[in-house]
Amino acid sequence: PKEIFLKDYRKPDYLFDKVDLQFQLGEEKTIVTTKIVVSPGVEGSISAPLVLHGCDLKLLSIKVNGTELKGEEYTVDSRHLTVSTPPAGVFNLEIVTEIYPQLNTSLEGLYKSTGNFCTQCEAEGFRKITYFQDRPDVMAKYTCRIEADKTLYPVLLSNGNLIEQGDLEDGKHFALWEDPFKKPSYLFALVAGQLGCREDSFVTCSGRNVTLRIWTPAQDLPKTAHAMYSLKAAMQWDEEVFGLEYDLDLFNIVVVPDFNMGAMENKSLNIFQSRLVLASPETATDGDYAAILGVVGHEYFHNWTGNRVTCRDWFQLTLKEGLTVFRDQEFSSDLGCRTVKRIADVSKLRIYQFPQDAGPMAHPIRPHSYIKMDNFYTVTVYEKGAEVVRMYKTMFGASGFRKGMDLYFQRHDGQAVTCEDFYAAMCDANNAQLPHFLQWYSQAGTPTVKVSSSYDPSSQTFSLKFSDGTLQTLASDDKPVFTTVLQFKKKEEEFIFENIPEKPVPSLLRGYSAPVRLDSDLSESDLFFLLANDSDEFNRWEAGQVLARKLMLSLVADFQQQKTLVLNPKFVDGLRSILRNTSLDKEFIAKAITLPGQGEIMDMMAVADPDAVHAVRNFIKKELALQLKDDLLAAVASNRSSEAYMFNHNSMARRALKNTCLAYLASLNEPDVTELALHEYKTATNMTEQFAALLALSQNPGKVRDDALLDFYNQWQNDYLVVSKWFALQATSDIPGNVVNVQKLLSHPAFDMRNPNKVYSLIGGFCGSPVNFHAKDGSGYKFLGEVVLQLDKINPQVASRMVSAFSRWRRYDENRQALAKAQLEMIVSANGLSENVYEIASKSLA
Numbered sequence: 092p093k094e095i096f097l098k099d100y101r102k103p104d105y106l107f108d109k110v111d112l113q114f115q116l117g118e119e120k121t122i123v124t125t126k127i128v129v130s131p132g133v134e135g136s137i138s139a140p141l142v143l144h145g146c147d148l149k150l151l152s153i154k155v156n157g158t159e160l161k162g163e164e165y166t167v168d169s170r171h172l173t174v175s176t177p178p179a180g181v182f183n184l185e186i187v188t189e190i191y192p193q194l195n196t197s198l199e200g201l202y203k204s205t206g207n208f209c210t211q212c213e214a215e216g217f218r219k220i221t222y223f224q225d226r227p228d229v230m231a232k233y234t235c236r237i238e239a240d241k242t243l244y245p246v247l248l249s250n251g252n253l254i255e256q257g258d259l260e261d262g263k264h265f266a267l268w269e270d271p272f273k274k275p276s277y278l279f280a281l282v283a284g285q286l287g288c289r290e291d292s293f294v295t296c297s298g299r300n301v302t303l304r305i306w307t308p309a310q311d312l313p314k315t316a317h318a319m320y321s322l323k324a325a326m327q328w329d330e331e332v333f334g335l336e337y338d339l340d341l342f343n344i345v346v347v348p349d350f351n352m353g354a355m356e357n358k359s360l361n362i363f364q365s366r367l368v369l370a371s372p373e374t375a376t377d378g379d380y381a382a383i384l385g386v387v388g389h390e391y392f393h394n395w396t397g398n399r400v401t402c403r404d405w406f407q408l409t410l411k412e413g414l415t416v417f418r419d420q421e422f423s424s425d426l427g428c429r430t431v432k433r434i435a436d437v438s439k440l441r442i443y444q445f446p447q448d449a450g451p452m453a454h455p456i457r458p459h460s461y462i463k464m465d466n467f468y469t470v471t472v473y474e475k476g477a478e479v480v481r482m483y484k485t486m487f488g489a490s491g492f493r494k495g496m497d498l499y500f501q502r503h504d505g506q507a508v509t510c511e512d513f514y515a516a517m518c519d520a521n522n523a524q525l526p527h528f529l530q531w532y533s534q535a536g537t538p539t540v541k542v543s544s545s546y547d548p549s550s551q552t553f554s555l556k557f558s559d560g561t562l563q564t565l566a567s568d569d570k571p572v573f574t575t576v577l578q579f580k581k582k583e584e585e586f587i588f589e590n591i592p593e594k595p596v597p598s599l600l601r602g603y604s605a606p607v608r609l610d611s612d613l614s615e616s617d618l619f620f621l622l623a624n625d626s627d628e629f630n631r632w633e634a635g636q637v638l639a640r641k642l643m644l645s646l647v648a649d650f651q652q653q654k655t656l657v658l659n660p661k662f663v664d665g666l667r668s669i670l671r672n673t674s675l676d677k678e679f680i681a682k683a684i685t686l687p688g689q690g691e692i693m694d695m696m697a698v699a700d701p702d703a704v705h706a707v708r709n710f711i712k713k714e715l716a717l718q719l720k721d722d723l724l725a726a727v728a729s730n731r732s733s734e735a736y737m738f739n740h741n742s743m744a745r746r747a748l749k750n751t752c753l754a755y756l757a758s759l760n761e762p763d764v765t766e767l768a769l770h771e772y773k774t775a776t777n778m779t780e781q782f783a784a785l786l787a788l789s790q791n792p793g794k795v796r797d798d799a800l801l802d803f804y805n806q807w808q809n810d811y812l813v814v815s816k817w818f819a820l821q822a823t824s825d826i827p828g829n830v831v832n833v834q835k836l837l838s839h840p841a842f843d844m845r846n847p848n849k850v851y852s853l854i855g856g857f858c859g860s861p862v863n864f865h866a867k868d869g870s871g872y873k874f875l876g877e878v879v880l881q882l883d884k885i886n887p888q889v890a891s892r893m894v895s896a897f898s899r900w901r902r903y904d905e906n907r908q909a910l911a912k913a914q915l916e917m918i919v920s921a922n923g924l925s926e927n928v929y930e931i932a933s934k935s936l937a
């Protein structure tokens with residue numbers, strides 16, 4: 092396999108000015124006719140060969156200026172079609188290919204999902220449709236004519252505006268679409284099938300009336316209301332916050348069950364996997380509702396950050412993804428609760444991105460090289476990328492950030508650009524220079540920043556010394572003396588604060604202002620003080636997490652030395668007072684009493700010990716449940732509600748607190764709390780509460796668990812999205828020896844290896860349960876090794892995501908290392924392995 096490097100970037104030899112596509116969709120095969128107006132790329136270059144990408148295509152014909160090329164005038168191999176001496180100047184290229192969407196299980200290019208045709212072209216799927224310069228810096232105006240059977244495929248969609256439609260012979264019909272905006276091939280989309288739509292409209296700030304349609308099989312239309320609400324909210328928000336308006340008269344969203352990614356921002360024709368559109372109170376949780384809001388917003392926001400201004404090459408992916416994640420985070424914060432959203436985003440970064448950045452797949456937010464680009468749609472490019480964008484806003488303020496965005500669009504609308512262009516727009520708009528900031532784009536790894544403080548009462552000065560890192564913000568205690576942004580630029584820097592009458596407790600890195608590990612000399616009592624008093628709610632939560640992490644690590648050491656575990660009573664008191672504090676937001680309380688995940692703790696150990704971490708986390712959970720039982724019971728009782736389901740922060744916060752408390756209680760596995768959980772399960776009127784009760788009940792092996800799981804399946808067996816949750820719940824379970832159950836579920840009639848969502852739920856879910864995936868006997872590793880090879884034959888992108896679970900194998904003890912390594916070696920040496928899986932597995936072994 093060939094590795095591709097950023098430093099080798101060259102401009103394309105040819106430009107494509109206009110692309111006309113014609114699809115004849117059939118049951119056995121599809122014929123694609125591509126007409127391209129080609130012009131020389133670099134001025135003055137003389138007839139370089141025209142190299143087109145292509146994959147799994149059957150070439151039927153190729154014409155230049157209307158004349159069929161002879162055999163010696165072009166070459167075809169499994170990846171390219173090369174026209175050796177194209178004419179000088181502008182010419183017409185016409186290529187006809189035959190493809191087989193019904194056999195395409197990779198879900199890239201054109202494929203079928205439950206009888207409908209759809210496409211996924213990012214990053215390099217367009218080359219599975221036709222021969223093309225399939226790279227984002229080749230931007231063209233497209234038309235797309237679709238012909239298909241009218242009964243089987245009554246709805247025919249592509250990007251842009253519908254220009255013409257009509258009937259043809261033999262029961263066929265056609266539709267002709269034209270997209271007036273230039274776009275790269277990865278934003279092309281086509282959908283054909285039997286779909287109904289929910290229609291609504293939005294009037295933009297300049298008075299454009301936009302028709303909004305969400306397409307889905309007719310029976311699911313009632314479940315599209317929340318997605319439509321989210322879309323309109325996103326359109327409004329982008330106008331208000333960034334002055335960005337939608338630019339066409341039609342915006343379509345199509346729902347498909349089989350989709351590799353979450354969703355795709357194709358110009359005016361977004362395609363989503365069902366989970367991220369379909370919701371009803373009975374079938375979707377608050378988490379699902381929030382995810383839908385965020386992702387519908389995310390894909391809509393790409394219309395400007397991604398589509399109008401796109402990436403020069405795939406190394407720049409974070410240019411559009413980091414920025415668009417940042418935008419969707421802000422959108423969700425503005426519509427919900429900022430602190431709670433920030434806590435969720437930072438947790439995600441810590442749980443998923445930090446480990447990636449410390450392992451063999453570590454890469455900068457702008458990678459230097461890749462074998463398969465699909466492998467770089469990562470938490471680093473997305474989530475850490477969003478943190479880097481957030482730092483511009485921290486440094487320049489909201490209005491400075493907005494100025495930078497305005498300048499970015501003013502300079503680059505209609506272009507394919509780089510991360511430096513974004514950086515330059517931000518700096519120029521603010522007349523600023525950020526000399527070291529570009530390092531965030533080129534360096535992998537999470538910086539650790541050490542902070543030491545000292546107070547001198549005689550001179551009333553307080554000093555903070557930072558070493559080894561990046562950027563800091565600082566503020567003071569509950570009656571903030573002041574809040575200030577300190578830019579930390581050198582290897583070591585000291586900041587002195589004068590006229591400080593008494594020793595302050597610094598509240599550092601407020602709102603988590605830089606993606607670093609903070610190693611401060613704050614004492615335990617400082618941290619308890621911040622947990623009780625910090626006026627920055629994020630840092631209040633953070634203080635509790637720092638305490639919990641320290642506590643868990645020390646108990647893990649006790650466990651390993653077979654000492655009796657004792658829970659620090661101050662910690663219990665701290666959480667009790669949070670739980671009793673009626674002035675705090677309820678979802679904040681839920682987050683503040685939730686312990687750091689097992690992965691976070693393992694991440695901090697020299698040798699990760701899943702058994703010890705699991706035992707300690709369970710010990711603390713039960714101990715807290717025991718000691719706070721009355722408060723937890725009271726919280727469950729007082730947070731029941733008979734109101735109809737509402738998607739708003741207060742209702743969601745109430746449910747979050749109730750569900751968190753119920754989970755604590757059920758961990759006690761005592762008859763009264765089991766009874767309570769069963770009661771909550773049976774009386775729940777929405778999925779958020781029903782599923783939380785099921786989760787609570789399923790913590791403890793036994794008949795109650797088995798009955799509840801069966802009951803849930805029986806109730807929801809006809810709803811594949813709820814069934815996916817049922818798979819995920821069992822897959823992630825900590826119950827001993829769960830691999831046997833998960834293995835069995837692979838042959839459950841509702842499971843389907845070809846559906847990514849089910850694979851992510853069941854197999855991905857299993858790998859997320861440290862105690863079972865890392866089982867000492869290697870059973871978890873063996874399970875995954877076998878499944879990866881099976882999956883790879885069906886869908887390399889999905890297989891590659893699954894094999895990533897092995898990547899941190901060196902973090903474990905020697906015995907586990909040997910077992911995991913054996914699986915990776917078995918995978919790497921398998922016949923016909925995809926490049927996707929090869930890249931992850933071989934880099935993991937390197």
Ligand code: DPP
Pocket residue numbers: 213352353354355356389390393412
């Ligand atoms: N569809 C993916 C996303 O929006 C890739 N662009 O992030």
Ligand code: ZN
Pocket residue numbers: 389393411412415
């Ligand atoms: Zn995106």
